[in-house]
Amino acid sequence: MTALGKLFRTTVFKLSLGYLVIFAIGAGLVLGNVGANVKALIEEQIAQTVAADIAGLSEQYAQGGIRRLAETIENRSRRPGAGLYLVTTASGETIAGNIQSLPPDLMLRSGLIETLYETPGGGHEKHRALARIFILPGGYRVLVGQDLEEGETLRNILSGALLTSLTWLVIIGTLGGLFVASRVLNRVDAINAEAQSIVAGDLSGRLPLAGTGDELDRLVQNVNAMLERIALLMAGLKEVSDNIAHDLKTPLTRLRGRAEHALRMAASPEDYRGALEKVLEESDRLIQIFDALLAIARAEAGAGREGMVDFDAAAVARDVGELYEPVAEERGITLVVRAPEGLSLHGSRELIGQALANLVDNALKYGDRNGGRAAPSRFLEGGILGPLAASATKSVEIVAERRAGRIEFSVADRGPGIAEKDRPRVLDRFVRLENARSRPGSGLGLSLAAAVARLHNGTLRLEDNKPGLRAVLSLPAGPVAMIPRHGRSCVKGAAA
Helix, strand or coil, X not given: CCHHHHHHCCHHHHHHHHXXXXXXXXXXXXXXXXXXXXXXXXXXXXXXXXXXXXXXXHHHHHHHXXXXXXXXXXXXXXXXXXXXXXXXXXXXXXXXXXXXXXXXXXXXXXXXXXXXXXXXXXXXXXXXXXXXXXXXXXXXXXEEXXXXXXXXXXXXXXXXXXXXXXXXXXXXXXXHHHHHHHHHHHHHHHHHHHHHHHHCCCCCCCCCCCCCCCHHHHHHHHHHHHHHHHHHHHHHHHHHHHHHHHHCHHHHHHXXXXXXXXXXXXXXXXHHHHXXXXXXXXXXXXXXXXXXXXXXXXXXXXXXXXXCEEEEHXXXXXXXXXHHHHXXXXXXXXXXXXXXXXXXXXXXXXXXXXXXXXXXXXXXXHCCCCCCCCCCCCCECCCCCCHHHHHCCCEEEEEEEEECCEEEEEEEECCCCCCXXXXXXXXXXXXXXXXXXXXXXXXXXXXXXXXXXXXXCCEEEEEECCCCEEXXXXXXXXXXXXXXXXXXXXXXXXXX
């Protein structure tokens, strides 16, 4: 297809052509209406002029009779640009005037009439005129009129102007449409060329921006954002595949090693039973890892939006606190919950509870700074902290609050914390820092919490608690309402 053919087939040119046709029709209607109004105005002026002439001639007739009227008409007929005059007897004989012939029986009619006429010495050329006929006493008939040639000339000028305007409109509109279409086509071709390279496998490519901020730029920006998201997902998929191959190889190898050791070394049913129990423990850890990966994948794919409801965020925070109270007490950690009533939130109660449980599980695992025992755990609600909580050397605080139109769950510990440069990295799958590798876990807890936050259009922030770490799950708040508490939320801890 030729370049000109491509231009003619573009949507922009078709739209330009459509607007051109509509504008031409509109211009034609406007100019046609102007022509009709001009014609009506000319006829109205002629009618007023004829009426004034008739009044003057009637006065002349009243003063001097038919002779005076004939002389007046002869005088007026000789003037340059004179009107049309004709006086006849009752039988139709011409007395005076500047009209040679009229259509038969015209003088027998009355009122304002549009007619054809011939002038003396003008050959047989027909002219159009607008005239009025009136009857004088004695049966004399008088015709007074005005030629319509000037009106016809003006109408012809308007018609020519209309035709010329439409011609230039079509020419300029076509050239303008081709110019605009070529500009848009160049941008579209550039976008298509880059898109073809992306389709060929170069996911790092991005569609070009013109910088005009128009609708094409906005579309390109959205497509580039989508490509960025796809690239991140593909990179995440590759990273997950690598991490699964790397991180699952160790537990699978350990599982096989224990089974082989039991086959070689076990000498009694108790030995076999102990080996099977260890195999089951390793199997449970693997299942937890796969469950966490599946939950992350479902959250990132948007699964769970169909089950979102309005619920009280404070109730979820209290439920998670009660769930982990025995674990905290066993480790000698003070667990504090501050969650005022009436924190309305719209989302998946189960997923948010699971994300909060992962944050609390991480805080309990890694929030121990010195490893020594501390005062027994206390579970406190409503923001009333006892002296024991204030003086505890090991504590984890769960807070749910409304802040700037959002509901924020924060879990703060007094442990060693995470260096600022490592905080973005620990949100990725299977990432475990060096000081955490000696403790159980798979590095998926924070990844799941971050995926749940994104599913709810929220964020997960890791902040310095001075000392320790504060993890903040920030979600858009629902309407302020007092939501009754309906039993316990379904909360499961994921691999952290």
